[in-house]
Amino acid sequence: MPSVEGHWIEVADRVLVRRHSELDLSVGLVLGDGGCLVVDTRGDARQGAELAAEVRRITPDPWTVVITHSHFDHSFGTGAFLDCPVWAHEACRGDLVANGCAARDTWARWYRDQGRDDIADDIAGTEIALPDRLVSSGGELVAGGRRVVLAHFGPGHSGNDLVVHVPDADVVFAGDLVENGAPPDYEDAAPLAWPAALDGLLGLPGTTAATTVVPGHGDPVGRGFVVAQRAEIAAVADLCRRVASGELDREHAVRLSPYPRETTLTALDRVS
Numbered sequence: 001m002p003s004v005e006g007h008w009i010e011v012a013d014r015v016l017v018r019r020h021s022e023l024d025l026s027v028g029l030v031l032g033d034g035g036c037l038v039v040d041t042r043g044d045a046r047q048g049a050e051l052a053a054e055v056r057r058i059t060p061d062p063w064t065v066v067i068t069h070s071h072f073d074h075s076f077g078t079g080a081f082l083d084c085p086v087w088a089h090e091a092c093r094g095d096l097v098a099n100g101c102a103a104r105d106t107w108a109r110w111y112r113d114q115g116r117d118d119i120a121d122d123i124a125g126t127e128i129a130l131p132d133r134l135v136s137s138g139g140e141l142v143a144g145g146r147r148v149v150l151a152h153f154g155p156g157h158s159g160n161d162l163v164v165h166v167p168d169a170d171v172v173f174a175g176d177l178v179e180n181g182a183p184p185d186y187e188d189a190a191p192l193a194w195p196a197a198l199d200g201l202l203g204l205p206g207t208t209a210a211t212t213v214v215p216g217h218g219d220p221v222g223r224g225f226v227v228a229q230r231a232e233i234a235a236v237a238d239l240c241r242r243v244a245s246g247e248l249d250r251e252h253a254v255r256l257s258p259y260p261r262e263t264t265l266t267a268l269d270r271v272s
């Protein structure tokens, strides 16, 4: 039997993060009385089922799911948790409807090219489940008696990033608005708007100097990490603006960027 991927860490009172080596992904679990909240569902039907089974080893309580954004690695495992409420930004559902099948093909091909036929097959065989509790600018839910705040601060890493705040634990699940251990991913991003989205996250009422922020990839971080990453993302936004206006050429922008060449060029391509 292959061992199950991932391990839990408890980042605050009854708030857990499951860390995975695959894509360095982090998903969340908020435990309450008689209910729990799962934050993101991993990247395919098998991974989602594995995660659901691991949650079941911790709690028998009914679960609610929230999806931080529509990218496959955060949302394609949702089917394993149904039937249950699935929260997301309204544009997350829209993106999954419009582009989910194309994303499934793209990532199945990507894994096949990496020689990972097992994951490629799992993705290709995944039925994409859609969120049914949709928010636009934000909302609230209660899971197991714990209040959870959902907030959307405009486009950033994607067009549908949803921040998940657990005020009683002082924990924020940031999705891929924050990335630890690798440069932020601009593939589907709005580089000019991203800094404002992070300002929204940093300004969430009830957050403190001690707030724990859980990125979509990498280990949990503190507020200082987010402030520093916000400065880098703002620097990239400035470079994008200057290249778009003709003030700066692309190679010069690459040299000035806080991020590697490929990351910077991807960001520049998103702004014209």
Ligand SMILES: [Zn+2]
Pocket (backbone or CB within 6 Å): 069, 071, 157, 158, 176, 185, 216
């Ligand atoms: Zn993403």
